[in-house]
Amino acid sequence: MITLGIETSCDETAVAVFDTSRGLIGESVFSQIDMHAEYGGVVPELASRDHCLKILSVLEDSLGGINISEIDQVAYTAGPGLLGALLVGESFAHGLSAGLGIPSIPIHHLEAHLMAPALDFDDISFPFISLLVSGGHSLIIDVRGLGDYEILGESQDDAVGEAFDKVGKLLNLPYPGGPHIERIAKEGDPSKFNYPRPMLNSDDLNLSFSGLKTAVLYSIRDLDNLDEHIADIAASFQQAAIEVLVSKIKKALIKTNRDTLILAGGVAANMLLRDEMNKLEDEYGIKVRYPEMKHCTDNAAMIAYLGSLKSVDLSKQGISCARPRWPLDEV
Numbered sequence: 321m322i323t324l325g326i327e328t329s330c331d332e333t334a335v336a337v338f339d340t341s342r343g344l345i346g347e348s349v350f351s352q353i354d355m356h357a358e359y360g361g362v363v364p365e366l367a368s369r370d371h372c373l374k375i376l377s378v379l380e381d382s383l384g385g386i387n388i389s390e391i392d393q394v395a396y397t398a399g400p401g402l403l404g405a406l407l408v409g410e411s412f413a414h415g416l417s418a419g420l421g422i423p424s425i426p427i428h429h430l431e432a433h434l435m436a437p438a439l440d441f442d443d444i445s446f447p448f449i450s451l452l453v454s455g456g457h458s459l460i461i462d463v464r465g466l467g468d469y470e471i472l473g474e475s476q477d478d479a480v481g482e483a484f485d486k487v488g489k490l491l492n493l494p495y496p497g498g499p500h501i502e503r504i505a506k507e508g509d510p511s512k513f514n515y516p517r518p519m520l521n522s523d524d525l526n527l528s529f530s531g532l533k534t535a536v537l538y539s540i541r542d543l544d545n546l547d548e549h550i551a552d553i554a555a556s557f558q559q560a561a562i563e564v565l566v567s568k569i570k571k572a573l574i575k576t577n578r579d580t581l582i583l584a585g586g587v588a589a590n591m592l593l594r595d596e597m598n599k600l601e602d603e604y605g606i607k608v609r610y611p612e613m614k615h616c617t618d619n620a621a622m623i624a625y626l627g628s629l630k631s632v633d634l635s636k637q638g639i640s641c642a643r644p645r646w647p648l649d650e651v
Contacts, residue, residue, distance in 0.1 A: 321631060322386070324394045324416070325624025326375075328409030329401025329429050330456075331362045333374040334620035335382040337391070338628050344439060346384020347621050349614075350374045357495045361485070368404030375412055382620070391422060395627020398426030399643030400456075406642035425627045426640040428651045429618075433584040434463055435629070436611040436622040444609055449578045451569055451597075454585035455481035455496070459648070460525050460572050463582070466629060467651050472572055473525025480561055481587045483529035487536050487557050491550050501554045502590055508555030513539055515560040517567075525568050525575075532560055558592060566596045573604050583610035586617045 322345075327334040336347035352370050356362045379388075396413035399406055410426075417424035433452055438444050446466070452459040458475035478486070481498055488497015493504070515535045518528040536557050543549055569581065583597060588610045597608050615621055 321628060322390055322392045323425075323624045323627040323631075324382075324391045325427075325620040325622070325627055326394065326396040326409045326413050327429075327618055327620040327623050328371045328375070328405045328412075329397045329399070330405060330618055331356055331367050332618040333371050333378050334618065334623075335375070335379045336620035336624045337382055337384055337386065338621065338624035340628050344621050344625070345386065346382045347619065348378045348381035349619055350378050353496065360489060360495050362402070364402045364404055367402060368408055371405055371408040375408065388416075389420065391416075391420060393423045393425060393627065393631060394420075395425040395427050395623050395630070397429045397432070397623055398640055399429065399646035401429055401642075401644060403642060403644040406644065410640075410642045421634070423632045423634045425630050425632055427623050427626050427630075428646060428648065430457060430459070430648050431467075431469075431651055432622040432626045434461065434469075434582065435626050436584055436615045436619075437582050437609040439615055439621055439625055440612050441609050443607070444580065444582070447576075447578055448580035448582050449569070449572050449576060450582040450584055451565065451588075452584045453480050453565065453587035453593075455479060455485060455498075457585065458527050458529070460527075460568060461648065462572075462576055462578070469648050469651065471649055472575070473527060473568060475527040475529060476519075477528055477530035478533060480527070480529050480565065481585070483533045483561065484558075484587065486533050487554075490537055490540055491546070491553060498587065498590070501558055502592065504551050505555040505558045505592075508551030508553070510555040510559035512549075512552035513556035515539075515556050517560055517564050520564055520567055525572055527564065527568060529561060529564075532557065558590075562590070562593050562596055565593065566600075569597065569600070570604075573600070573606065579605070580607045580609065583608070584616070589613050589616040
């Protein structure tokens with residue numbers, strides 16, 4: 321079974337091909353980061369227009385030497401995401417489906433992130449705990465099986481990736497801020513600024529990062545020369561955010577007694593976060609798995625892979641519409 325995956329939920333135009341017998345046989349991604357960096361964030365109208373311009377060439381680059389007539393089904397991100405961007409991928413998928421006479425499968429973007437590590441590891445099995453952290457989401461999820469998810473905790477305000485980007489902007493770093501903060505933090509002292517750890521000691525598994533971001537803002541206002549302190553601020557902020565994530569995951573592991581932890585989403589590429597979570601393998605006797613770096617951020621490989629697990633018969637295919645808001649527990 322060969323599945324073509326299409327991802328256009330935000331600012332990456334991505335297409336990939338997954339074969340159930342051979343694995344991932346082709347993928348291509350075009351990132352719009354350079355275009356949106358000028359505005360300090362993603363401009364939805366520009367994103368959808370650029371998807372229209374790039375998606376055909378990205379498809380051609382993704383086929384990995386096979387003919388498009390060999391595709392058995394097409395999977396596409398149906399949500400959540402930017403509505404205009406989602407509609408480009410959905411329309412393209414439906415066109416391919418009609419033209420090739422094959423099924424199209426709507427995929428939940430976050431569900432695909434949960435399964436992304438399976439592209440690189442063959443020892444992942446249900447159930448497991450997942451920490452899904454990105455620019456739009458911060459979720460702790462009990463993954464009991466395919467389509468069976470319980471959200472144990474989530475951010476009550478800013479997602480952690482959003483906080484990284486906003487702090488990056490406060491520090492006059494390029495967009496997106498997360499990777500630049502991680503790089504600069506290596507040169508700083510993480511104990512220099514005593515930033516708060518919001519909800520660190522709360523009884524639940526929910527998260528909050530807005531107050532941490534605001535604390536960074538106030539500390540910057542008190543400085544005479546920001547340039548002298550950027551590395552220390554970056555290191556102190558990063559340390560505070562990751563300490564909260566690690567603490568909450570420890571509580572989740574104790575609560576559920578799961579033996580596998582999956583990191584997913586763009587922030588899962590952060591090496592300090594990975595290092596701190598890896599320490600839990602010995603401390604709790606668990607497995608910690610995360611995707612290859614290129615599969616942490618938005619990509620079509622995870623869409624194609626999840627689509628391969630959700631094969632449908634063309635005669636039983638229903639009609640779906642893009643859903644910019646689509647709770648994971650409604651999959």
